[in-house]
Amino acid sequence: MSAQDPVSDPAPLTSTDPAAEPADVRFLLIDGHAMAFRAFFALPADSFTDGRGQATNAVYGFVRMLVNVVQSEQPTHVAVAFDLAGGTFRDRIYDQYKGGREETPAQFIGQIALIEQVLDALGVTWLTVEDYEADDIIATLATRTAADGGSALIVSSDRDAIQLVNDAVTLLQPVKGMTELRRMTPAAIEEKYQVPPERYPDLAALVGETADNLPGVPGVGPKTAAKWITRFGGLEGVLAHADEITGKAGQALRDHREDVERNRRMNEAVRDLDLPADLARYGLGRGDTIALGGIFDDLAFGPTIRRDIPAVFLAPGGASAAEQGTGPEGPDPADVQRPTPEQVPALLRETFADGAALDLRGSWELGEGDCDLLALASADDLAVIDLVGLDDVAERAVAGWLADASIPKVAYDTKLAAHMLAGRALEVAGWRTDLAIAEFLCRPDQRPTDLPGLALRHLQEDLAASSAAAQQELDLEGADEGAEAERWARRADAVRRLEPLLRADLASHTVEALHDELELPLAGVLGQMERTGIAVDDDVLAELDAQHAQQQTDVAESAFSHIGGDRINLGSPKQLQEVLFERLGMPRTRRTKTGYTTNAEALEDLFAQTSHPFLADLLAHRDVTKMRQIIETLRRSISPAGRIHTTFHQNIAATGRLSSNNPNLQNIPARTEEGRRIRSAFRTSEGYEALLTADYSQIEMRIMAHLSEDAGLIEAFRSGEDLHNFVASRVFDVEPDAVDPAMRSKTKAVSYGLAYGLSAFGLSRQLRISQAEATALRDGYFERFGGVRDYLRSSVEKARETGYTETILGRRRYLPDLTSDNRQRRENAERVALNSPIQGSAADIIKLAMLRVDAALREAGCTSRVLLQVHDELVVDIAPGELDAVRTIVAEGMGSAYELSVPLSVGMGVGRTWLDAAH
DNA sequence: ATACTGGTATG
DNA sequence: TCCATACCAGTATT
Numbered sequence: 001m002s003a004q005d006p007v008s009d010p011a012p013l014t015s016t017d018p019a020a021e022p023a024d025v026r027f028l029l030i031d032g033h034a035m036a037f038r039a040f041f042a043l044p045a046d047s048f049t050d051g052r053g054q055a056t057n058a059v060y061g062f063v064r065m066l067v068n069v070v071q072s073e074q075p076t077h078v079a080v081a082f083d084l085a086g087g088t089f090r091d092r093i094y095d096q097y098k099g100g101r102e103e104t105p106a107q108f109i110g111q112i113a114l115i116e117q118v119l120d121a122l123g124v125t126w127l128t129v130e131d132y133e134a135d136d137i138i139a140t141l142a143t144r145t146a147a148d149g150g151s152a153l154i155v156s157s158d159r160d161a162i163q164l165v166n167d168a169v170t171l172l173q174p175v176k177g178m179t180e181l182r183r184m185t186p187a188a189i190e191e192k193y194q195v196p197p198e199r200y201p202d203l204a205a206l207v208g209e210t211a212d213n214l215p216g217v218p219g220v221g222p223k224t225a226a227k228w229i230t231r232f233g234g235l236e237g238v239l240a241h242a243d244e245i246t247g248k249a250g251q252a253l254r255d256h257r258e259d260v261e262r263n264r265r266m267n268e269a270v271r272d273l274d275l276p277a278d279l280a281r282y283g284l285g286r287g288d289t290i291a292l293g294g295i296f297d298d299l300a301f302g303p304t305i306r307r308d309i310p311a312v313f314l315a316p317g318g319a320s321a322a323e324q325g326t327g328p329e330g331p332d333p334a335d336v337q338r339p340t341p342e343q344v345p346a347l348l349r350e351t352f353a354d355g356a357a358l359d360l361r362g363s364w365e366l367g368e369g370d371c372d373l374l375a376l377a378s379a380d381d382l383a384v385i386d387l388v389g390l391d392d393v394a395e396r397a398v399a400g401w402l403a404d405a406s407i408p409k410v411a412y413d414t415k416l417a418a419h420m421l422a423g424r425a426l427e428v429a430g431w432r433t434d435l436a437i438a439e440f441l442c443r444p445d446q447r448p449t450d451l452p453g454l455a456l457r458h459l460q461e462d463l464a465a466s467s468a469a470a471q472q473e474l475d476l477e478g479a480d481e482g483a484e485a486e487r488w489a490r491r492a493d494a495v496r497r498l499e500p501l502l503r504a505d506l507a508s509h510t511v512e513a514l515h516d517e518l519e520l521p522l523a524g525v526l527g528q529m530e531r532t533g534i535a536v537d538d539d540v541l542a543e544l545d546a547q548h549a550q551q552q553t554d555v556a557e558s559a560f561s562h563i564g565g566d567r568i569n570l571g572s573p574k575q576l577q578e579v580l581f582e583r584l585g586m587p588r589t590r591r592t593k594t595g596y597t598t599n600a601e602a603l604e605d606l607f608a609q610t611s612h613p614f615l616a617d618l619l620a621h622r623d624v625t626k627m628r629q630i631i632e633t634l635r636r637s638i639s640p641a642g643r644i645h646t647t648f649h650q651n652i653a654a655t656g657r658l659s660s661n662n663p664n665l666q667n668i669p670a671r672t673e674e675g676r677r678i679r680s681a682f683r684t685s686e687g688y689e690a691l692l693t694a695d696y697s698q699i700e701m702r703i704m705a706h707l708s709e710d711a712g713l714i715e716a717f718r719s720g721e722d723l724h725n726f727v728a729s730r731v732f733d734v735e736p737d738a739v740d741p742a743m744r745s746k747t748k749a750v751s752y753g754l755a756y757g758l759s760a761f762g763l764s765r766q767l768r769i770s771q772a773e774a775t776a777l778r779d780g781y782f783e784r785f786g787g788v789r790d791y792l793r794s795s796v797e798k799a800r801e802t803g804y805t806e807t808i809l810g811r812r813r814y815l816p817d818l819t820s821d822n823r824q825r826r827e828n829a830e831r832v833a834l835n836s837p838i839q840g841s842a843a844d845i846i847k848l849a850m851l852r853v854d855a856a857l858r859e860a861g862c863t864s865r866v867l868l869q870v871h872d873e874l875v876v877d878i879a880p881g882e883l884d885a886v887r888t889i890v891a892e893g894m895g896s897a898y899e900l901s902v903p904l905s906v907g908m909g910v911g912r913t914w915l916d917a918a919h
Numbered sequence: 920a921t922a923c924t925g926g927t928a929t930g
Numbered sequence: 931t932c933c934a935t936a937c938c939a940g941t942a943t944t
Contacts, residue, residue, distance in 0.1 A: 571940070592924080594941090598926080599927085622926080625939095630937090659936075660935085661936060663936085664928085664936045666929060667936065752933095756933045758932050759932075762931060835934080842930095843934095
């Protein structure tokens with residue numbers, strides 16, 4: 001019989017949350033003190049401090065452990081129990097309890113309080129009970145949960161937790177470090193200790209517990225104790241039959257019977273403490289990202305751990321729990337509606353008449369895509385429509401709902417959603433918010449430490465993980481459609497809940513118009529461009545590759561011959577360094593992290609000094625290798641239909657430019673004759689007549705003129721003369737006719753360097769002139785174009801005051817480093833501050849132009865279409881007979897996209913291929 | 920397998 | 931020690 005009074009029936013946990021049926025509860029219970037202590041010894045206290053002398057290693061380790069367990073075990077509820085400093089009832093039973101322990105290490109002190117603060121910010125309930133230990137709290141909650149039909153997971157290194165294990169309660173014991181946990185089920189415990197979990201306290205009472213200073217029976221270890229317990233059915237039986245046990249051990253047992261009985265009284269967990277019974281108190285998702293950011297800042301925690309905080313801790317949308325009100329709101333993803341085809345029209349007509357957040361299960365790559373599940377979320381309803389197997393009526397209902405511009409729609413990535421729907425011949429209109437774009441406009445430099453955006457990034461990661469998981473299940477054909485529907489409903493619901501927060505964010509950064517009128521509609525245009533793709537002639541690429549392949553081997557052989565025939569890997573900087581600087585004894589170049597640079601600039605310098613033929617061959621080899629790489633990448637990207645479909649991203653380049661990948665079509669060679677040949681493989685489509693390229697000339701300098709209001713620069717552009725010639729004539733104080741090419745190229749370098757925050761050092765290196773000469777050049781420039789100098793100075797100052805730079809359309813970029821004490825960081829931020837308004841305004845302008853051109857082509861009934869954007873250039877596919885019309889539309893659309901104080905000049909060229917269309 | 924580094928292509 | 935990107939091969943690291 002237990003040494004303790006019979007345990008009263010546990011009070012059932014009450015649920016104020018209709019979503020959480022007690023039977024669905026997975027309750028994670030953590031012994032806070034034990035785990036913090038373990039973390040303290042697992043991590044070096046000296047390397048984890050907050051910078052003010054407070055050690056944070058236990059906090060860090062504890063949080064890591066918590067995050068890991070929550071991620072891997074996916075509990076629905078969590079509580080952390082702590083011991084209190086004063087004694088407990090056990091000390092009154094036995095005054096030597098836990099005696100003889102070492103003094104708490106000085107560096108551990110205070111870390112429990114910090115852990116409690118972090119838990120508060122994470123919205124995780126932590127508990128202490130006067131006169132009781134953490135284990136009693138855990139025992140109470142685990143017992144209640146199991147009684148209600150739920151399951152519990154206990155994380156504790158304390159052996160007292162073993163007795164709590166049963167079919168519904170699992171113990172996770174730390175094995176080594178903080179993150180490796182052993183799963184102790186009843187079977188695992190029986191295997192390890194030879195007794196079932198409920199008999200473990202019997203065993204412990206006999207063996208004793210040194211950690212608690214509880215002596216057991218001398219000479220009796222776990223083996224003997226387990227044998228006795230099994231033989232007599234428990235400790236009660238063992239004690240009742242103590243006389244029958246022969247030998248030394250039997251005598252020892254009889255001699256220490258009182259110790260054993262005391263031990264058993266001490267190690268029985270208390271399971272009926274008076275604890276809050278409301279389950280919602282222990283629910284996840286009540287974290288406060290702002291508070292968490294503050295605490296992590298105080299603790300000097302880096303970006304890694306911030307990034308690893310799963311969204312499950314955070315309140316919907318990342319707002320504080322206080323703002324949100326506690327508890328989950330809205331429909332329960334488990335109650336997702338899964339309409340039959342007959343129900344679809346009514347569902348869309350009635351339930352989602354006012355719009356929805358949506359998310360799709362599907363794919364998009366190589367210009368092809370498809371989707372099969374459409375998840376919809378409103379404030380009150382969740383539905384997942386199976387797009388496969390719809391009847392005609394249902395299909396028309398879906399198509400009509402999607403295409404109805406008066407029904408607002410929201411998605412995390414609208415362009416991707418449109419791609420997947422386009423695969424089913426479905427068009428979408430009425431997009432209201434693209435969460436990824438909204439997030440980007442508010443925080444273009446997405447740093448993991450920017451906590452307000454954390455919840456969104458977690459949504460993004462969750463979306464990605466969810467898609468990956470679904471794909472895996474699909475591959476294994478083990479997909480459970482019910483679980484899938486719930487998962488996708490959850491995703492759509494997250495989008496739905498985040499939208500108002502992102503809208504508020506857009507408003508507070510004054511970038512609503514930028515989202516609504518520029519980026520969001522642009523996503524539609526880019527989607528069209530991506531789906532269309534550009535025709536590529538693989539034969540041309542194959543031929544180019546063959547030529548380069550021959551050249552590559554020739555030049556490599558030649559290179560080897562110049563270093564004694566050693567066939568080194570010419571692509572290995574390490575091996576090159578060995579040859580150049582060790583074997584050939586060439587002068588060392590600029591240092592890199594891992595050695596000395598072997599970049600083209602340095603190799604050319606070396607060649608100038610040594611004239612070693614190996615260098616020339618190496619450079620040639622680099623060129624041809626790069627060329628083959630590009631060709632190979634492009635060839636691999638060609639779709640079966642013979643087209644390349646890049647992806648344009650609106651949320652990568654912090655200045656607001658687009659980026660292109662898979663493949664990148666914005667860095668196809670253009671500067672060298674040889675490289676440009678690749679452009680001849682890009683050609684007009686079947687049934688089309690030609691490609692047209694249109695680019696802005698000197699758009700960045702024109703923006704500089706506009707923003708700086710420099711009279712000289714404005715005059716330069718209005719005069720219609722060659723810009724750099726004009727500027728050079730002013731800088732060098734000569735007649736325009738007298739400007740020589742050297743003067744022109746020098747001023748050109750200064751002009752462009754200015755917008756990059758170019759230093760005298762950088763300018764001298766660029767032009768290969770002395771620093772003094774570079775300084776004189778820059779000063780001369782500023783003397784004649786004082787407005788530019790004043791503008792550059794004042795724009796950095798303004799950014800330092802406001803904390804951000806701004807483009808002509810109000811696109812912001814926040815630069816906290818402008819006030820950094822670190823010179824390197826500050827100066828870098830200053831250069832960024834100089835460049836961002838200029839590069840960003842240019843991006844704004846061409847984006848406006850794209851909208852105008854696309855709309856005008858449509859309006860004119862043209863079949864011609866924009867295919868690519870390369871920062872200041874558009875590539876258009878011209879349909880037969882439309883050349884003149886398109887020329888006019890593009891010239892007008894680009895030229896009048898935005899009114900600057902100087903004209904926007906657009907150059908155009910036409911040809912069968914991208915190369916021929918150059919001008 | 921995954922992350923980083925150096926190199927090079929573009930505007 | 932000049933802004934913004936993407937991608938590759940080699941190398942180092944779990």
